[in-house]
Amino acid sequence: xxxxxxxxxILDYRLPTVRIFSPDEDAVxxxxxxxxxxxxxxxxxxxVAMNYAEDLPNEFDQQVIEEFLVAHGVNVxxxxxxxxxxxxxxxxxxxxxxxxxxxxxxxLRSGQRIYSKGSVVILGSVSSGAEVLAEGSIHVYGExxxxxxxxxxxxxxxxxFTQSMDAELVxxxxxxxxxxxxxxxxxxxxxxxxxxxxxxxxxxxxx
Amino acid sequence: MGRIIVVTSGKGGVGKSTTxxxxxxxxxxxxxxxxxxxxxxxxxxxxxxxxxxKRIVYDxxxxxxxxxxxxxxxxxxxxxxxxxxxxxSQFEDKEVLERRGIAKLLSEARKxxxxxxxxxxxxxxxxxxxxxYFADDALLVATPERPSVRDxxxxxxxxxNRTYRAExxxxxxxxxxxxxxxxxxxxxxxxxxxxKQILDNLSIPLIGIIPDSESVTRAANIxxxxxxxxxxxxxxxxxxxVARYLGDSVAYTLLHEGKRSxxxxxxxxxxxxxxxx
Numbered sequence: 001x002x003x004x005x006x007x008x009x010i011l012d013y014r015l016p017t018v019r020i021f022s023p024d025e026d027a028v029x030x031x032x033x034x035x036x037x038x039x040x041x042x043x044x045x046x047x048v049a050m051n052y053a054e055d056l057p058n059e060f061d062q063q064v065i066e067e068f069l070v071a072h073g074v075n076v077x078x079x080x081x082x083x084x085x086x087x088x089x090x091x092x093x094x095x096x097x098x099x100x101x102x103x104x105x106x107x108l109r110s111g112q113r114i115y116s117k118g119s120v121v122i123l124g125s126v127s128s129g130a131e132v133l134a135e136g137s138i139h140v141y142g143e144x145x146x147x148x149x150x151x152x153x154x155x156x157x158x159x160x161f162t163q164s165m166d167a168e169l170v171x172x173x174x175x176x177x178x179x180x181x182x183x184x185x186x187x188x189x190x191x192x193x194x195x196x197x198x199x200x201x202x203x204x205x206x207x
Numbered sequence: 208m209g210r211i212i213v214v215t216s217g218k219g220g221v222g223k224s225t226t227x228x229x230x231x232x233x234x235x236x237x238x239x240x241x242x243x244x245x246x247x248x249x250x251x252x253x254x255x256x257x258x259x260x261k262r263i264v265y266d267x268x269x270x271x272x273x274x275x276x277x278x279x280x281x282x283x284x285x286x287x288x289x290x291x292x293x294x295x296s297q298f299e300d301k302e303v304l305e306r307r308g309i310a311k312l313l314s315e316a317r318k319x320x321x322x323x324x325x326x327x328x329x330x331x332x333x334x335x336x337x338x339x340y341f342a343d344d345a346l347l348v349a350t351p352e353r354p355s356v357r358d359x360x361x362x363x364x365x366x367x368n369r370t371y372r373a374e375x376x377x378x379x380x381x382x383x384x385x386x387x388x389x390x391x392x393x394x395x396x397x398x399x400x401x402x403k404q405i406l407d408n409l410s411i412p413l414i415g416i417i418p419d420s421e422s423v424t425r426a427a428n429i430x431x432x433x434x435x436x437x438x439x440x441x442x443x444x445x446x447x448x449v450a451r452y453l454g455d456s457v458a459y460t461l462l463h464e465g466k467r468s469x470x471x472x473x474x475x476x477x478x479x480x481x482x483x484x
Contacts, residue, residue, distance in 0.1 A: 111249060113298045128260060129251075129297040168261050179261025 006031050008048075015049040015078065018069065025061050029068050036072050043069075049078035107142060108132065119158075128168060134158070149176070151195075160193040161205070175200055209242075209317040212324050213342035215366075217358030219329030221350045222387040225423060227326035228256040229434035229442070230346065233449035234322050235290035236434070242281065242320040244293045246338035247328040248304060251295030257284060258430025259292055268296040271308035277315050286435060291320075301334035313341050331365060341371050345382045346452075347411065351389055351399035356408050359384075363411060385415040385448055415448030416459055417441050 005022030022028055036043045050066060066076045102116045107124030108131075114120065116134040125142030132138050132146070135153045143164035151158030151173035158172055165186045168179040172195045183202040190205040214227040224247070231243035244267065245253040254260040265280035270293065281291035293316075296303070316323045327338035339345065345366050349359040366380045367373055373380075386402055393399035406413055417423075422439035426432060434445040447457045 111297045131298065169264065176264065178264060 004031065008035065016046060017049045017051045017080070018065075019051040019053070020056065020065065021053045023056050023060055025064055028065055032065070032068060036074075044073040045075065046073075047075045047077045049080050050076055051080045051082075054082040101136075102134075108146065110146070115152075125164075126167075137161070147171075148193075150193075156195050158195075161191075163190045164188055165191040165193075165202075170200065172200060209240075209320045209323050210343045211313060211317065211341055212322060212344045212346060213327055213339040213366075214324060214346045214348060215327040215335060215339055215362055216329070216348040216355070217331060217335075217362040218349075218355045221348050221355050222417070222423075223329070223348050224252045224256055224326050225427065225433070226346065226348050226385055226387060226417070226445070227324055228253055228432040229445035230449060230452075231322070231324040232257075232284070232287060232290055232432045233434045233445055234324070234453075235284070235287045236446075237449060237453065238289070239321040240289050240319070241322045241324060242291050242293060242316050243324045243326065244316070244338075245295035245326050246304070246334055247295050247326065248334060249295075249297065249300045250328065251297055253292060253326055254282075254294050255430060256427055256432060257282075257292055259284075259294070260430075263294050266294045266296040267312070268299050268303055270312055271304065273308075273311075277312065278319070286431070301328065301332065301337075304333060304337040306337070306340065309337050310341065331361070336369065339366060339370055339380075342366075342380055343372070344452075345380050346385050346414075347382055347409070348385050348387050349405060349409070350387050351394060351401070351405060353400065356400065356405055360409055363409065382411045383414045383452060384409055384411050385417065386413065387417045388419040389416050390419045414451040415444060417444045417448070 005024060005027040006018060006020050009017050009019055020028055048069070050062070052060070052062060062079070069076055101118060102120045104114065104120065104122045104124070108114065108122060108126045110127045110129030113131040113133065116136065118134070119136030119138070120132060120134045121139045121141070122132065123141050126132055126140055126144050126146040126148065128145040130146035132148045133152050134150050135155060136150065137158045138148045138150045138160045140148065140162040144162040144167045146167065147169040148160045148167055149171040150160050154173050156173045160170055160172065165182065166179070166188060167182065170177055170182070170193050172193060175195055175198065177200050186202045186204065192203045192205055194201050194203070214223050214230065216223050227243060231241050235241045243253060245251045246267070248268070254263055259282045262282050265275045269275045270277050270280045277293070281293050284290040284292065313323065325338040325342065328334035347359045347362060349355045363382050366382055370380055372378065384406070386405060390399060394401045402413065402416060418440045420439060420441035422436055423433050423441050426436060433439050433442040434449070436442040450457045
């Protein structure tokens with residue numbers, strides 16, 4: 001058992017987790033305030049799970065702790081207890097978490113590269129020699145001739161959609177395929193690219 | 208230790224990349240392990256000329272920053288596995304190149320390849336500087352026009368002053384001239400410069416005269432260097448250029464575009480045999 005009232009760890013479910021050991025809310029908040037003050041950029045916008053020690057008293061005020069975190073820009077996305085059993089995914093946190101889709105109204109020319117923190121919608125085409133990087137999904141309403149890398153921070157649910165597939169490279173969560181290895185059937189057609197296990201799956205999009 | 212060859216011209220649009228692609232593939236077809244490096248950061252083209260644009264994962268900037276090993280970044284040619292391309296980056300600009308990173312990259316390339324062909328960007332700024340700095344040999348590409356010849360002359364001056372060999376007092380870079388887009392009919396009528404006029408001006412050894420040919424345009428659009436096209440006069444001229452670079456003595460037989468001379472009709476044009484894979 002940690003001697004601290006609270007700490008920050010990455011547990012099995014791969015979320016930074018605020019683990020609370022002390023029944024003293026003030027001590028917990030003081031310590032959190034200190035941690036946030038030391039590295040404000042780390043905490044700002046960070047998704048965390050709460051983990052409350054099993055031996056905390058019933059009257060322990062979880063809400064005041066979570067409100068303190070949220071007030072400092074931390075997204076509380078899950079509440080867990082003990083060894084990490086998930087009690088609840090917090091609904092309020094979810095709405096804070098979503099980053100609005102970025103919409104690019106033009107085409108991306110050769111040599112241009114964009115990076116999106118969320119999903120990105122490109123209304124034009126992506127030329128040969130252009131590159132789209134997104135932490136979320138990529139939607140190309142025009143033709144995709146360049147490179148599209150979705151889920152670049154590891155989001156395995158990210159996907160790529162295009163009205164016309166002719167990419168030089170596609171990648172989802174680090175799994176990539178170069179343009180010469182694309183499915184024959186997908187070339188020039190509307191198609192989606194998703195991660196299926198350890199490989200990419202191409203699906204044609206039909207009306 | 209491999210030899211580093213820079214393909215340069217000073218002037219843009221004279222056919223540096225076309226020459227680099229055919230020269231490098233020509234060396235590979237002659238049996239040499241060859242690496243072709245695109246130094247034109249931000250305006251890369253060799254990937255298209257070789258038909259590799261859909262096979263690229265990494266580029267020269269990734270290797271220079273040591274984010275990936277050289278052998279993992281190069282794209283092997285499908286026609287001839289002895290040729291590999293290190294693509295330029297399309298997203299950065301020439302300012303990202305720095306001498307230490309390039310030195311490291313080239314010294315490694317030298318160990319793994321017999322020839323390293325560096326395609327220089329136009330101009331005399333940083334990109335061109337980086338491409339030529341460590342070179343042992345240089346191919347100067349010039350078209351039969353005075354602006355091109357003057358820029359080539361300027362380039363030869365820089366090669367003998369602003370390079371590693373010059374700064375360390377080593378033996379000078381060996382410059383070789385390739386005359387590109389040559390049309391004999393124009394030279395004969397005094398409209399274009401003749402090879403003799405160009406040579407009088409530049410006084411460096413001539414190793415190739417590439418006829419102006421639609422097969423070069425076709426080659427660029429299908430992504431296959433023209434040297435691979437045995438039916439093309441320009442392709443054969445590049446094969447001859449490679450042969451002369453390697454020390455073979457090959458006569459200039461292709462100065463007439465279109466119709467073949469009586470001699471070549473009787474005896475066939477002298478061709479360097481290409482060992483295809």
